[in-house]
Structure formats: structure tokens, C-alpha cells
Amino acid sequence: QVQLVQSGAEVKKPGASVKVSCKTSGYIFTGYYIHWVRQAPGQGLEYMGCIHPNSGGTRYAQNFQGRVTMTRDTSITTAYMDLSRLTSDDTAMYYCAREPPDTGAFDIWGQGTMVTVSS
Amino acid sequence: QSALTQPPSASGSPGQSVTISCTGTRSDVGAYNFVSWYQQHPGKAPKLMIYDVTKRPSGVPDRFSGSRSGNTASLTVSGLQAEDEADYYCNSYARSKNYVFGTGTKVTVL
Numbered sequence: 001q002v003q004l005v006q007s008g009a010e011v012k013k014p015g016a017s018v019k020v021s022c023k024t025s026g027y028i029f030t031g032y033y034i035h036w037v038r039q040a041p042g043q044g045l046e047y048m049g050c051i052h053p054n055s056g057g058t059r060y061a062q063n064f065q066g067r068v069t070m071t072r073d074t075s076i077t078t079a080y081m082d083l084s085r086l087t088s089d090d091t092a093m094y095y096c097a098r099e100p101p102d103t104g105a106f107d108i109w110g111q112g113t114m115v116t117v118s119s
Numbered sequence: 120q121s122a123l124t125q126p127p128s129a130s131g132s133p134g135q136s137v138t139i140s141c142t143g144t145r146s147d148v149g150a151y152n153f154v155s156w157y158q159q160h161p162g163k164a165p166k167l168m169i170y171d172v173t174k175r176p177s178g179v180p181d182r183f184s185g186s187r188s189g190n191t192a193s194l195t196v197s198g199l200q201a202e203d204e205a206d207y208y209c210n211s212y213a214r215s216k217n218y219v220f221g222t223g224t225k226v227t228v229l
């Protein structure tokens with residue numbers, strides 16, 4: 001079945017970077033955008049950006065431009081999200097999600113990766 | 120890109136209907152058919168409930184329906200059941216070529 005499995009929880013110090021992985025299986029990796037969404041504790045969902053695994057093309061939300069980098073490794077059907085210059089405001093659950101072609105919707109989600117930024 | 124506006128809460132008794140609004144602008148909700156809705160239970164990842172404004176993914180009960188009028192999209196849950204108690208978020212593609220989520224609505228089944 002289609003699955004997105006994310007890497008484990010991270011604890012980082014302010015100013016550091018974090019890289020979260022999203023291992024996919026059960027479908028053609030290069031045919032679907034992968035999006036990243038985060039959710040701070042007790043807060044709503046915040047869109048971060050996306051990558052198309054075939055071309056490697058990316059689009060980043062304005063709030064994260066200059067600080068986020070999304071990449072992929074097609075040989076292991078895995079997408080990555082790298083966020084730099086972390087502050088306590090980046091403490092959140094980070095999700096990857098798949099978008100079927102021409103739907104603008106996120107049909108399958110990863111289980112989430114908790115990133116805690118604390119000195 | 121500002122978040123889409125949703126009411127913070129909505130409620131209804133079992134069997135009743137509840138409708139959640141999602142207000143955007145002519146640059147997002149009013150401009151594209153890429154409007155979707157997500158259900159999120161505590162501690163869980165979001166689940167797609169509606170896409171393309173009105174379409175239901177396979178496996179989503181037909182008690183869930185979506186609509187749009189102008190710059191406002193709506194999600195209606197008919198025949199409320201206890202398991203429908205959750206947070207609901209709308210999402211839309213935007214002219215900035217990115218996506219934006221709504222502020223979220225907590226649905227309580229009385």
C-alpha cells in the first residue's frame with residue numbers, strides 16, 4: 001500500500017539546522033509532488049512548500065524562502081526537507097504529504113516528525 | 120499569503136448537520152478549483168476529506184460534502200456522528216503559486 005514514513009524526532013539548538021526525511025513506497029515516486037506542512041503545538045497547519053521528484057523543481061512558501069531546502073533521492077524514493085537557522089518558533093510537527101497529479105490535494109500523509117528547538 | 124478564515128468552533132448533536140465556512144479572496148478560493156478539506160484527530164496526521172471543491176476521495180462517507188460560493192468554500196457534515204469530532208482545515212491553491220491553509224475549526228459533537 002502507499003506509505004510515507006518519516007524520520008524520527010529531533011532536538012536542536014537555536015541556530016542549528018534540521019533535515020527531515022520522508023521515505024515513500026507503494027507508488028511511482030516520480031509521478032507525484034511531495035509537499036511539506038508543519039504544525040506548532042496547539043496551532044493550525046502551515047504550508048511550507050513542495051518538490052516534484054521527477055524534475056527536482058521546488059516551490060517554497062514566502063515565510064520559509066531562504067531558510068528551507070527541499071530535495072529528493074529518486075534511487076531510494078525519499079524526499080527531504082532541510083530547515084536552517086532554527087529558532088524556538090520552529091518547534092513543531094513536520095509532515096510530508098503526497099499530491100496526485102492535477103488535484104491540488106494531499107491524499108497521503110506521513111506520520112509526522114516532531115522537531116524541538118531548545119537551548 | 121494570509122491564512123484563509125474559518126470559524127474557531129462549530130457544534131451539533133448526533134444526527135444533525137454542521138457547516139464550516141472557509142473565506143479567502145479572488146486570488147485563492149475564488150480563483151481555483153484546488154480547494155480541499157482535511158480532518159485531523161488529536162495526535163494524528165490530517166486526512167483528506169474533500170478535494171476539487173466538491174469531490175470525495177474513495178472511502179470518505181457521503182455525509183461529507185463541499186461547496187463554494189464566490190470566495191467562500193464550505194464543508195457540510197450531515198448526520199453527525201461521534202467520530203466526526205475533530206479539527207477541520209480548508210486549503211486552497213493561490214495565485215502566489217503556493218498553497219494556503221485555513222485557520223482551522225474545532226467541531227464538537229454534543
